[in-house]
Amino acid sequence: NKGHYEHYMQKEIHEQPESLTTTMRGRLIHRGSSKSKSVLLGGLKDHLKTIRRSRRIVFIGCGTSYNAALAARPILEELSGIPVTMEIASDLLDREGPIYREDTAVFVSQSGETADTLLALEYALDNGALCVGITNTVGSAIARNTHCGVHINAGAEIGVASTKAYTSQIVVMVMLALAIGGDTISNQTRREAIIDGLFDLPNKVREVLKLDQVMKELAKLLIAEQSLLVFGRGYNYATALEGALKVKEVALMHSEGILAGEMKHGPLALVDENLPIVVIATRDACFSKQQSVIQQLHARKGRLIVMCSKGDAATVCPNEYCRVIEVPEDVDCLQPVINVVPLQLLAYHLTVLRGFNVDQPRNLAKSVTTQ
Numbered sequence: 225n226k227g228h229y230e231h232y233m234q235k236e237i238h239e240q241p242e243s244l245t246t247t248m249r250g251r252l253i254h255r256g257s258s259k260s261k262s263v264l265l266g267g268l269k270d271h272l273k274t275i276r277r278s279r280r281i282v283f284i285g286c287g288t289s290y291n292a293a294l295a296a297r298p299i300l301e302e303l304s305g306i307p308v309t310m311e312i313a314s315d316l317l318d319r320e321g322p323i324y325r326e327d328t329a330v331f332v333s334q335s336g337e338t339a340d341t342l343l344a345l346e347y348a349l350d351n352g353a354l355c356v357g358i359t360n361t362v363g364s365a366i367a368r369n370t371h372c373g374v375h376i377n378a379g380a381e382i383g384v385a386s387t388k389a390y391t392s393q394i395v396v397m398v399m400l401a402l403a404i405g406g407d408t409i410s411n412q413t414r415r416e417a418i419i420d421g422l423f424d425l426p427n428k429v430r431e432v433l434k435l436d437q438v439m440k441e442l443a444k445l446l447i448a449e450q451s452l453l454v455f456g457r458g459y460n461y462a463t464a465l466e467g468a469l470k471v472k473e474v475a476l477m478h479s480e481g482i483l484a485g486e487m488k489h490g491p492l493a494l495v496d497e498n499l500p501i502v503v504i505a506t507r508d509a510c511f512s513k514q515q516s517v518i519q520q521l522h523a524r525k526g527r528l529i530v531m532c533s534k535g536d537a538a539t540v541c542p543n544e545y546c547r548v549i550e551v552p553e554d555v556d557c558l559q560p561v562i563n564v565v566p567l568q569l570l571a572y573h574l575t576v577l578r579g580f581n582v583d584q585p586r587n588l589a590k591s592v593t594t595q
């Protein structure tokens with residue numbers, strides 16, 4: 225049921241304040257007046273000790289689910305102090321990469337049925353790793369075959385392009401980082417800021433959704449383009465990959481997410497006055513580096529669209545031709561949840577304007593159950 229929406233993708237983008245609320249329901253604890261805040265993931269509570277003792281946490285997934293894990297990686301490293309590595313499921317299988325008994329392998333999958341992710345799970349089970357699932361589908365193969373896990377509870381996702389599952393996956397993995405990290409005096413302020421941020425996240429997402437018209441106007445401008453680059457780094461490297469994935473899979477426009485730190489190692493050669501480039505430059509520890517990326521792209525006459533924190537337009541824009549997407553600011557590790565929304569809206573509007581099928585992009589299936 226699409227309600228008053230024209231497409232499932234549109235509905236699922238717009239219902240993110242609600243899906244995020246259900247993802248967090250019952251899992252964020254505000255203990256009375258003591259102001260003590262914590263996270264409770266029922267499916268993991270008996271396994272946290274084992275996870276904390278592991279030598280490495282390895283995220284395994286495909287497509288959007290992989291990108292969600294990439295977005296959560298920095299906060300998991302920071303709060304747990306455990307090395308976190310990333311594996312695209314098919315690549316792990318191609319290489320038969322090392323997985324050990326001392327590893328915690330986290331399988332991220334909206335459907336819980338993706339063939340490559342499922343085979344990687346069998347492989348990790350054979351190698352004796354503790355296997356944790358993060359899935360949206362109760363009773364799915366990944367939910368059943370993992371040792372433990374967390375349901376993201378985002379509600380059924382119908383559109384082939386994953387949108388609300390992505391943001392709920394990130395939120396669950398941020399909560400996972402809080403749960404594994406545990407309470408220490410030294411990280412208490414940081415933890416409280418993140419938990420406060422989680423409580424307020426649905427409101428911030430509601431606010432960023434107001435950019436719908438702005439993104440539609442931007443889509444009109446880009447309708448006939450052949451290609452769109454998206455530059456991000458740090459917490460928003462994943463946002464760049466995910467924004468580009470959305471544009472290519474539904475709008476059928478070539479798009480590439482680029483780690484801004486790699487700009488001079490090749491991508492800079494593409495820059496001219498025609499190719500549109502989105503640069504994500506919201507406030508976090510990478511902000512000044514992104515400002516210098518903008519300057520360098522501007523010096524090559526790059527056609528810039530800058531995503532920045534509210535109030536930063538004048539600070540980040542090198543000239544009057546630069547387009548801006550101003551988004552609400554949040555705690556650094558939650559900012560990717562905010563920043564992906566305008567890119568989801570852009571992909572959606574581009575698709576409709578270009579006359580393509582939004583909910584069932586050509587050649588794609590919602591759940592990839594074959595290799």
Ligand code: UD1
Nearest residue numbers: 265266267268357358359362366367370371372373374375
């Ligand atoms: C559970 C109930 C929820 C109830 C809540 C109340 C289910 C599915 N969930 O939620 O309805 O409101 O208790 O306390 O009945 N699991 C895996 N792999 C995965 C995902 C989950 O093994 O990929 C396991 C978990 O380890 C857990 C179980 O499935 O044993 C349920 O997980 P989850 O729904 O996340 O647990 P709760 O949030 O506690």
Ligand code: F6R
Nearest residue numbers: 287288289333334335338385386
């Ligand atoms: C992109 C998309 C795919 C899936 C991928 C993994 O919008 O939907 O990239 O994310 O096929 O699917 P799950 O998460 O079901 O394992």
